[in-house]
Amino acid sequence: MESNSLIINLKNISFSYSADKLILDHLSFQLHSGDRVGLVGPNGSGKTTLFHIIMGLLRPSSGKIELFDKPANEEKDFREVRKKIGLLFQDADDQLFSPTVLEDVAFGPLNLGKSPEEAIGIALETLARLDLSGFENRITYKLSGGEKRLVSLATVLAMDPEVLLMDEPTNGLDDETEEKITDILKGLNLSCIFISHNLDFLFKTTDRIYAMANGKISLDEELVPHPHIHVHKFGRLPHEHKS
Amino acid sequence: MIEEQFSTGNSFVHSLDPRVKIIVAIFFSVVVAVSSNFASLLPALALSLFLIILGKLSFKKVLYRLLLVNRLILFLWLFLPFTYKGEALFKIGPLVGTAEGVLYASQITVKCNAILLAMIALLSTTSVFTLGHAMGQLCFPDKIIHLFLFTYRYIHVISQEYYRLINAMKMRGFIPRTNLHTYRSYAYLVGMLLVRSYDRAERIHKAMICRGFNGKYHTLSRFSVKMGDILYLSVMLAAILGLVILQWKAIA
Numbered sequence: 001m002e003s004n005s006l007i008i009n010l011k012n013i014s015f016s017y018s019a020d021k022l023i024l025d026h027l028s029f030q031l032h033s034g035d036r037v038g039l040v041g042p043n044g045s046g047k048t049t050l051f052h053i054i055m056g057l058l059r060p061s062s063g064k065i066e067l068f069d070k071p072a073n074e075e076k077d078f079r080e081v082r083k084k085i086g087l088l089f090q091d092a093d094d095q096l097f098s099p100t101v102l103e104d105v106a107f108g109p110l111n112l113g114k115s116p117e118e119a120i121g122i123a124l125e126t127l128a129r130l131d132l133s134g135f136e137n138r139i140t141y142k143l144s145g146g147e148k149r150l151v152s153l154a155t156v157l158a159m160d161p162e163v164l165l166m167d168e169p170t171n172g173l174d175d176e177t178e179e180k181i182t183d184i185l186k187g188l189n190l191s192c193i194f195i196s197h198n199l200d201f202l203f204k205t206t207d208r209i210y211a212m213a214n215g216k217i218s219l220d221e222e223l224v225p226h227p228h229i230h231v232h233k234f235g236r237l238p239h240e241h242k243s
Numbered sequence: 244m245i246e247e248q249f250s251t252g253n254s255f256v257h258s259l260d261p262r263v264k265i266i267v268a269i270f271f272s273v274v275v276a277v278s279s280n281f282a283s284l285l286p287a288l289a290l291s292l293f294l295i296i297l298g299k300l301s302f303k304k305v306l307y308r309l310l311l312v313n314r315l316i317l318f319l320w321l322f323l324p325f326t327y328k329g330e331a332l333f334k335i336g337p338l339v340g341t342a343e344g345v346l347y348a349s350q351i352t353v354k355c356n357a358i359l360l361a362m363i364a365l366l367s368t369t370s371v372f373t374l375g376h377a378m379g380q381l382c383f384p385d386k387i388i389h390l391f392l393f394t395y396r397y398i399h400v401i402s403q404e405y406y407r408l409i410n411a412m413k414m415r416g417f418i419p420r421t422n423l424h425t426y427r428s429y430a431y432l433v434g435m436l437l438v439r440s441y442d443r444a445e446r447i448h449k450a451m452i453c454r455g456f457n458g459k460y461h462t463l464s465r466f467s468v469k470m471g472d473i474l475y476l477s478v479m480l481a482a483i484l485g486l487v488i489l490q491w492k493a494i495a
Binding site for chain 1: 370371372392393395396397399400443446447449450451452453454455456457461462463465
């Protein structure tokens with residue numbers, strides 16, 4: 001694929017769950033291959049809805065969706081697209097439904113038509129990439145929150161997507177796990193969109209940050225240098241702030 | 244939480260092909276359920292006890308499980324002897340217990356316990372997931388298998404949700420009493436659980452669709468039939484056939 005080709009092209013997308021409020025209001029958005037985009041916005045501003053529209057889980061009431069240079073209107077079109085775009089859900093319990101980690105990670109590759117042996121190979125390889133070797137026979141619902149997040153990332157990466165959509169990947173993680181996930185995501189050579197309220201995380205993992213408000217999406221590229229003064233207890237003790 | 248207490252072990256029964264166990268369990272329970280005579284029910288009970296011994300299961304834990312079910316059967320003993328028509332066997336005040344009623348109740352007791360013991364010995368010595376996959380290989384309908392596996396996976400999540408809601412109620416001073424407020428609160432709780440489970444199911448389905456799911460559930464498990472499996476299956480099917488013959492002779 002040529003570099004910088006247009007992967008996601010949304011034109012004038014509108015969507016609403018109820019008649020009185022538009023969640024997406026004539027929203028337009030483009031993602032080129034190699035783009036790493038962060039998406040911020042208040043709760044309920046339609047960020048997750050946007051992801052679901054890209055994946056074809058929800059259909060817009062008006063507007064056009066083009067994915068990989070092809071119009072996507074029907075379930076059939078999106079089926080092809082889902083092989084190339086991976087979506088990580090907010091709640092890992094929604095993503096991990098198989099009994100064991102290995103089966104869950106192999107689920108995607110099996111759906112793509114791989115043989116069980118190939119699927120097991122891919123699953124083990126992906127787990128190793130994420131430093132999860134030895135997890136394959138663990139029971140998914142008995143994993144800790146951080147482990148669940150990492151395993152769900154593995155389930156998406158095992159499908160070898162070209163684009164990665166992640167919905168609040170650092171939500172509810174401790175510092176250590178957050179750092180681990182940040183490092184992994186920094187190292188991935190994929191186009192991606194990350195929804196997050198965690199600006200530190202977005203600065204580290206993306207090149208551009210868009211803001212969503214009032215059903216529209218906008219790019220705020222101006223850099224505003226600003227010093228911080230902050231106050232907290234025990235501030236006299238020498239300490240460091242990670243950023 | 245559901246614990247699969249018996250699913251791990253190193254006995255002969257544990258090492259059997261799960262498909263063989265499912266087949267034996269189905270035949271055994273159907274034959275015992277339709278049997279109506281002690282001539283076949285008692286050997287069936289003995290057979291199921293033998294299976295438990297073969298599985299090297301802890302008698303204490305098995306007994307505990309049996310007690311749970313037999314509490315229900317206790318109610319049958321309270322009512323059946325007095326409501327079944329037949330010859331009077333004993334009297335308690337104005338109540339007359341009939342011989343036929345006692346016989347009927349004891350038949351049900353033996354039946355239930357025999358089937359239950361066999362199920363413990365055969366099915367609970369396999370993990371739920373292996374069972375699901377074995378069902379798949381035995382050509383059970385996909386929908387039943389999905390229902391079975393998903394129920395098991397998410398019952399835990401739903402029970403967590405239940406405890407979260409119950410705790411939230413307790414935190415705000417909820418004490419169950421016999422009044423409308425209590426009933427209404429419990430109704431809300433159940434309604435909330437239903438709605439949340441529905442939402443969860445929807446999200447899981449979406450997550451599966453995103454990973455290329457189109458209704459066909461592929462599995463990684465491969466089972467292989469060993470000599471021991473064939474031997475076990477033949478012996479068990481012969482024994483079950485024996486039960487059928489015993490029942491046949493008893494009614495003929």
